[in-house]
Each structure stands twice: as structure tokens, then as C-alpha cells.
Amino acid sequence: xxxxxxxxxxxxxxxxxxxxxxxxxxxxxxxxxxxxxxxxxxxxxxxxxxxxxxxxxxxxxxxxxxxxxxxxxxxxxxxxxxxxxxxxxxxxxxxx
Amino acid sequence: xxxxxxxxxxxxxxxxxxxxxxxxxxxxxxxxxxxxxxxxxxxxxxxxxxxxxxxxxxxxxxxxxxxxxxxxxxxxxxxxxxxxxxxxxxxxxxxx
Numbered sequence: 001x002x003x004x005x006x007x008x009x010x011x012x013x014x015x016x017x018x019x020x021x022x023x024x025x026x027x028x029x030x031x032x033x034x035x036x037x038x039x040x041x042x043x044x045x046x047x048x049x050x051x052x053x054x055x056x057x058x059x060x061x062x063x064x065x066x067x068x069x070x071x072x073x074x075x076x077x078x079x080x081x082x083x084x085x086x087x088x089x090x091x092x093x094x095x096x
Numbered sequence: 097x098x099x100x101x102x103x104x105x106x107x108x109x110x111x112x113x114x115x116x117x118x119x120x121x122x123x124x125x126x127x128x129x130x131x132x133x134x135x136x137x138x139x140x141x142x143x144x145x146x147x148x149x150x151x152x153x154x155x156x157x158x159x160x161x162x163x164x165x166x167x168x169x170x171x172x173x174x175x176x177x178x179x180x181x182x183x184x185x186x187x188x189x190x191x192x
Contacts, residue, residue, distance in 0.1 A: 002140070040192050041191065042189065043187055044188050045100075045187055047185075048187060053187065089143075090141050091141055091146065093137035093140065093149055096119070096138050096148075
């Protein structure tokens with residue numbers, strides 16, 4: 001099992017229409033085949049300036065790569081990610 | 097519920113005795129009162145150079161602060177964290 005996470009900061013302030021649009025678009029990623037345990041989380045730590053985290057699990061690397069290449073994902077990246085996200089960090093986890 | 101995570105890079109290479117010592121010490125943090133769903137994870141993403149993630153949950157901020165102040169935690173920080181960790185990033189999450 002692989003947990004894929006992306007922690008991010010939006011270009012738009014909390015409570016803005018753009019934030020709402022972005023989070024609605026994010027929620028649809030959960031429907032892409034192979035995505036398990038999808039979560040949108042608020043980053044609340046004071047020691048960094050990220051606002052959100054998207055977290056999802058994949059059974060294996062094949063499922064992860066299929067998600068990355070899926071047209072709903074690539075469309076999300078060009079339509080929303082590239083326009084709404086100021087900075088981000090991808091962190092992927094596997095059991096030790 | 098609050099999820100507290102710390103992603104980190106060790107000063108020592110994978111497979112070293114120091115890595116093993118560090119991971120053994122980390123595992124004992126799970127025993128501190130208030131810590132739920134403790135996990136030590138390997139960071140496998142190629143887009144950053146962190147090696148591990150410690151993840152745990154707390155019922156609320158009071159439990160989180162009690163963990164931070166607990167002598168077993170502060171002793172771990174001075175005995176292991178300060179000596180073994182090259183860099184780290186704390187990321188804390190709450191439901192949106």
C-alpha cells in the first residue's frame with residue numbers, strides 16, 4: 001500500500017470563491033479508479049505555511065501511475081492545480 | 097481529531113546502526129498517553145529527500161500539548177532527535 005500526499009498553499013485566501021471551487025474539484029479526484037481512502041485535510045500546524053493536504057492510498061505503484069496518467073487527473077492538474085496552487089510538496093509513504 | 101506528522105531526513109545512511117537505534121527509540125513514542133494510531137513510515141517519493149515520516153493522532157489540542165510536554169517525549173527530542181535528524185518538517189492536519 002502506498003499513501004500519496006500533497007501538501008499545498010493556495011494563491012487565494014481562506015473563504016474565497018476560488019478556494020471553494022478548488023476544493024470541489026479536488027473532491028472529484030476520489031472517483032478516479034484505484035484511489036482509496038481519499039481525504040482533503042486542513043493543515044493547522046504553525047511551523048509552516050501550507051493550507052491543505054490531499055491524501056490518498058493506492059494498492060501498488062501500477063495503480064498510482066494509472067491515477068497520474070488518468071485524463072480526469074491530468075485535466076485537474078491543467079485546469080485547477082496550475083492556476084490555483086502557489087506552492088506544494090509531494091510526500092509519499094510506504095510501511096517500513 | 098488532529099493528525100500530527102513529522103517528515104524527516106536522518107544524518108545517517110539507510111541500513112546504518114544509527115538508523116536502527118533511531119527507529120527503535122521512535123517506536124516508544126507510541127506508548128506516551130494520548131497518542132493514537134502511531135505509525136512510522138518510509139518516505140518513498142522521488143520529488144523530495146525526506147526519508148521517514150512519524151504520524152500520530154490526538155483526540156484534541158490538549159492531548160497534543162500533553163504529549164509535547166511529556167518527559168518521555170522531551171527526553172526523546174534531546175537524546176535522539178537533536179543528534180540524529182538532519183532536517184525535518186512538521187505538518188499537522190484536521191478535517192476540513
